[in-house]
Amino acid sequence: MPQPIPGLPVPEPCISFWQQTTRSFPHLNINRDEPVPTESAYVVIGSGISGALTTYELIEGGVPAEDITIIEAREAASGASSRNAGHVRPDAFRGFQVYRQLHGVDQALKIIANERTVLNKVHEFVEKHGVQCDFNPTTTFDVCLTQEFADFNAESFKQYEAAGGDVSHIKFYDGEEAWRVTRVGKAISAYEWPAGSSHPAKLAQWLLTQSVKKGVRLFTHCPVTSVAKSASSTASQTYWDLSTPRGITKASTVIHCTNAFAPYLLPHLSSFITPNRAQAHAFVPPAPLNSSNILPSTMSLRHTLKHFYSVAQRRPDGIIILGAPIANPVISPEAAASRLLPDDSFINEEVKEDAIRNFEECFPACEKAKLLHGEGLLHAWTGIVGMTADSVPFVGKIKSLPGQWICAGFNGHGMARIFTSAPGVAKLILGGSWADTGLPECFEITEERLERLQKGVTESVF
Ligand SMILES: Cc1cc2nc3c(=O)[nH]c(=O)nc-3n(C[C@H](O)[C@H](O)[C@H](O)COP(=O)(O)OP(=O)(O)OC[C@H]3O[C@@H](n4cnc5c(N)ncnc54)[C@H](O)[C@@H]3O)c2cc1C
Structure with a gap:
């Protein structure tokens, strides 16, 4: 059994719903026993x-596929991309x-506008290439469950609009109308x-497949353990030696x-x-939420800025995906502390119970006592998100x-950011x-940004 290396993804993670439903992906464990090449002009780590999309775009931009190697610590695309809640959900104004x-x-x-661009880009991309990733272009609701959050969102909306933000695509519902449209x-x-929502593992796997078909070499179960300046570097060209358990690859671009x-x-x-x-759950719906009663839109059920749950019901099978951050303030401090373990091999039972309880409260037809055998919670899993200081x-x-x-560093929000980043x-x-x-200038990794962060400018929107 491979030994965990602190700071790297654990070698034996749990399997998400998305992974459960794509176990036949042919490149899941590609080159798992092969030595890495001694040289490759470009190495993508992860x-x-x-x-997967960076590699795809490099090839589109003219880099020969054979010049690119992808090195992955575990199964292909086994990180957050195959463990998320499936939402491609731009922030429309809330984080403003x-x-x-x-x-x-x-x-x-620009940050908010970029997220809308990402949704459009994902939509165009899957349509243009016929990507079978269950992409469902729809709408989403921010459902305000407390007056505190209703006030916060109203203030964000007001500030965003006053600053010139485009709100023409946002609809607002109050009181009874809000219950009617959301069913909450x-x-x-x-x-x-x-x-929108998608099967994120299928999207990542499609991208990897295109690159592998063209000649990219993908090595799975192969953590990169160091990147050090190569002795063969010259005054005009730096080379890097990437160490892995299966050899060292020298590259000029990493x-x-x-x-x-x-x-x-x-x-x-x-x-x-x-x-x-972060944790997500798959839920088999009862009759009031299946077939023609399926939820047409996705939603975020929000108590406060940091206490929320995402809901996205899949078109192909009606399964409801419930997302829940482990930083959720209503769970015990002990359970909440587990959010800091970079370990996606186990789930947090308290977060699971809380996510289901909240869902039942919002959709009483899903209360446990009303379900048939086989309905209700199907699976729960965790994944690791990368929160940045700003x-x-x-x-x-x-x-x-x-x-x-x-x-x-996609802050648990990469599906709404990676397609431009x-x-x-x-x-x-x-x-x-x-x-x-x-891209917004603030995404750039500049020395000035790092210096500013070093001085302690931090706040989380998620
Ligand atoms: C439970 C959960 C729910 C989420 N819900 C949503 C959502 O609904 N909407 C949304 O927008 N986002 C969501 N996210 C976040 C989203 O999944 C991520 O932002 C996104 O997948 C990040 O993609 P990535 O390719 O940057 O990272 P990852 O998919 O994590 O890929 C990084 C890869 O690098 C590999 N790796 C790391 N270190 C090394 C190394 N040294 N050597 C080799 N390989 C290495 C990892 O194994 C991993 O495969 C969620 C995340 C989780 C966990």
Whole structure:
């Protein structure tokens, strides 16, 4: 049995619903016993959606596929990308207040606009390429379950609109109307805007398959344990030696797509990217929520900014995916403390009970006593998200390490960010400017940003 290495993904994680339903993926364990190549011009570390899409975009940009190697610590795409709650859910305005404080009005507007762009890009991409990832373009509700959160959201909306943010696609429902549209009897108010859901593992696997077909070499179950300057570096060209249990690969371009685990190989980021456990659950619905009664929209059931649950009902099988952060303030401090363990091999029972209880309260037809045998909780799993000190990802060139790049730190929100961030880092690697990426400037990993964070500017939106 492989021994865990502190700071790296645990070698024997639990299996998510998405992984359970894709065990036949042919590249799941590809090259698991093969030595890594001694040289590769480009090495992408991590095979989640970030690593898979960066690779895809590099090839689209003209890099020969045979020049790229992806090295993955576990099964292909076995990190957060195959463990999330399936939501491609842009923030439409809620985070504006916090982003504004952290990054200023202009950047806060760009952060929100970027998420809408991501939804459109995912939608266009899966349609254009016929990606079979159960993508469901729909709308989503922010369901305000407390007056405190209704007031917070109203203030965010007001500030966002006043700053010039586009609210033309957002609908607001109050009181009885909010219950009617969301079917949540406890709703005080609700906001609705376009969003989507997908089978995230199928999306990541599709991307990896395209690259492998073209000649990319993917090595699974092969953690990169260090990246050190190669002795063969010259004054004009730096090479990096990537050590793994199956050999050393020398590369001139290294792209860290390791999300929560980025600090292991980039220790200077350890104060700025923190791994957090998150949990999701699959629920088989009873008759009031199946067949023609399926929930047409996804939702976030929100008590406070940090106490919330996501709900997305899948079209192909009606299974409801319930997401829950382990940082949830209503669970015991002992259970909450487990969120800091970067270990996705076990679930938190208290979080599971709480997520189901909250769902039953919002949808009383799902109370345990009313369910048939076979309905109700099907599965629960955990995954590790990478929280950053300023709530936005790190994208771009790591100036202190020439030839190394990063696309990581998605704050449990990568499905709404990676489809612009990964193409963005690929553009930069291919010689583009930051402006070419179209990303908010605050996503860039600059020395100034790291210095500012070092001084302690932190707040979480999630
Ligand atoms: C329970 C849960 C629910 C979530 N729900 C949502 C949601 O509904 N919507 C949303 O937008 N986001 C959600 N997220 C977050 C989302 O899944 C992530 O933001 C996204 O998947 C990050 O993708 P990634 O490719 O950057 O990282 P990952 O998918 O984590 O990929 C990183 C990969 O790097 C590998 N790796 C790490 N270190 C090394 C190393 N040294 N050597 C080799 N390989 C290494 C890992 O094994 C992993 O496969 C959720 C996450 C969880 C866990």
